[in-house]
Amino acid sequence: MNFARQEIIDILKDDSQNNWLFELADKVRRENVGDKVHLRGLIEFSNICKCRCCYCGLRSPNKLIDRYRIEPDDIILYAKKAVEMGYKTIVLQSGEDEFYSRDVMCEIIKGIKELGCALTLSIGERSFEDYKAFKDCGADRYLIRIETTDRQLYKKMHPNMDFDNRVRCLKDLKKLGYEVGTGCLVGLPEQTLESLADDVLFFKEIDADMIGLGPFIAHPQTPLKDSANGNFILALKVMALTRILLKNINIPATTAMETLNPQGRVIALQSGANVVMPNVTLSDFSSKYEIYPDKCSLSDRGEVEKIIKSIGRSVSDDYGFRSR
Numbered sequence: 001m002n003f004a005r006q007e008i009i010d011i012l013k014d015d016s017q018n019n020w021l022f023e024l025a026d027k028v029r030r031e032n033v034g035d036k037v038h039l040r041g042l043i044e045f046s047n048i049c050k051c052r053c054c055y056c057g058l059r060s061p062n063k064l065i066d067r068y069r070i071e072p073d074d075i076i077l078y079a080k081k082a083v084e085m086g087y088k089t090i091v092l093q094s095g096e097d098e099f100y101s102r103d104v105m106c107e108i109i110k111g112i113k114e115l116g117c118a119l120t121l122s123i124g125e126r127s128f129e130d131y132k133a134f135k136d137c138g139a140d141r142y143l144i145r146i147e148t149t150d151r152q153l154y155k156k157m158h159p160n161m162d163f164d165n166r167v168r169c170l171k172d173l174k175k176l177g178y179e180v181g182t183g184c185l186v187g188l189p190e191q192t193l194e195s196l197a198d199d200v201l202f203f204k205e206i207d208a209d210m211i212g213l214g215p216f217i218a219h220p221q222t223p224l225k226d227s228a229n230g231n232f233i234l235a236l237k238v239m240a241l242t243r244i245l246l247k248n249i250n251i252p253a254t255t256a257m258e259t260l261n262p263q264g265r266v267i268a269l270q271s272g273a274n275v276v277m278p279n280v281t282l283s284d285f286s287s288k289y290e291i292y293p294d295k296c297s298l299s300d301r302g303e304v305e306k307i308i309k310s311i312g313r314s315v316s317d318d319y320g321f322r323s324r
């Protein structure tokens with residue numbers, strides 16, 4: 001099944017066919033990546049960020065959050081704990097924090113790769129040389145959302161950032177042989193359905209291996225504090241369309257989905273998603289990693305497994321690379 005741009009827009013506009021869309025995405029998910037759900041152990045290791053993204057609670061002008069940074073050795077210890085708990089992939093995520101220079105990151109990556117797991121990085125825009133050094137140390141995957149492909153909106157949302165550099169990052173990462181993840185926010189102020197259709201087509205064009213997306217949630221300590229939250233169903237539709245068009249990629253049921261709907265994660269798993277990313281540093285830091293308010297972090301692996309089994313699925317025990 002392939003949709004042209006106008007068909008995608010029409011589907012996004014019309015809510016009368018939603019059940020058909022979600023069921024089709026679920027079928028495409030089953031046929032292409034099966035019933036196994038991949039768990040990724042998420043370590044949010046620093047909430048310090050030099051960026052000023054208008055929607056994000058970690059933006060540097062936000063003086064009201066308590067900033068933290070986990071020491072490299074402690075990051076490796078958290079990863080070890082997660083691998084012992086059975087996680088096959090560790091995801092290292094942070095704000096754009098220059099403390100973690102190329103050399104510091106390389107040491108962390110080497111330490112984690114010795115544990116025998118797959119490693120995903122999500123630490124923002126870096127040079128080709130940094131990305132290459134991380135890859136040479138064993139990093140397998142990299143997440144960097146494009147956030148929106150609407151250039152004008154991108155510019156408004158990201159002071160001091162450059163859309164073309166973001167695309168450059170994605171292309172460099174692909175060139176270097178990473179599995180590359182990207183994605184977008186759904187429901188940013190002034191975002192159009194047309195631009196959401198372009199986002200999905202962009203994911204296909206760059207041949208993304210993973211797509212993470214969720215509704216925008218207004219954070220009180222950002223310039224968008226008075227904006228309306230994104231819509232859960234619309235975000236789910238964009239996710240379902242992404243599954244239908246990109247077929248065999250990995251798609252997480254994101255935390256933002258659950259934040260707007262208490263059943264959001266399960267609904268996402270039944271509408272195209274096949275990945276869950278429980279936080280493995282939860283009790284210690286996650287209340288401070290507040291990208292948006294009421295972020296619903298999952299941490300108890302047993303609890304996650306129970307939820308997955310309750311919908312007739314099971315937890316994968318392989319590394320969960322993209323199935324080709």
Ligand code: 5AD
Nearest residue numbers: 055056145215216217219256291292
């Ligand atoms: N609401 C929803 N998602 C957000 N992100 C950042 N701020 C928000 C928000 N207010 C998402 C961005 C980023 C990811 C880590 O979190 O898409 O890439």
